[in-house]
């Protein structure tokens with residue numbers, strides 16, 4: 759089951775939660791660009807300083823910064839057999855960059871899992887996550903709306919990009935239900 763997979767979907771669709779079991783199922787490391795940026799913020803690194811205001815506003819970090827960070831991570835030894843990417847790509851240019859990067863390594867994506875959750879439910883989840891995880895980009899309704907709009911306008915077109923190419927299997931999974939139900943749907947879809 760190893761290879762490079764994406765777990766794709768809007769903010770609060772459950773990508774991070776599901777990635778925890780899905781990466782075990784696949785036997786590859788989980789790479790979350792959102793987690794990586796938050797670690798840079800915490801560590802006060804140069805990238806952290808560069809992206810602080812962008813994350814707080816719910817906008818996308820420039821592709822040059824994001825792609826370079828992903829390239830560096832994908833060059834590490836633990837991803838030799840593949841990786842589960844979460845939060846990347848976020849737009850069609852990143853998707854096409856990733857295709858080129860993987861082609862350069864003589865490989866391509868093995869599968870894309872798209873988590874589908876209605877927008878009303880996403881908003882409720884984002885509000886309760888702000889309370890639980892103290893994530894400032896979840897707390898402000900305006901920022902939450904911007905992130906949902908950014909997903910619809912810039913990220914969702916990646917699904918059409920993969921469907922048009924018809925090179926990688928795209929598995930659309932209902933993301934509403936218990937963690938265990940969604941886990942089973944994902945593993946059933948990618949079999």
Ligand code: AMP
Nearest residue numbers: 791792813816817818819824845846848
């Ligand atoms: P996430 O945890 O995936 O919702 O990401 C949190 C924030 O990190 C996003 O709102 C963006 O500001 C930034 N981010 C994460 N992944 C990307 C990406 N692939 N491209 C640009 N910005 C990103």
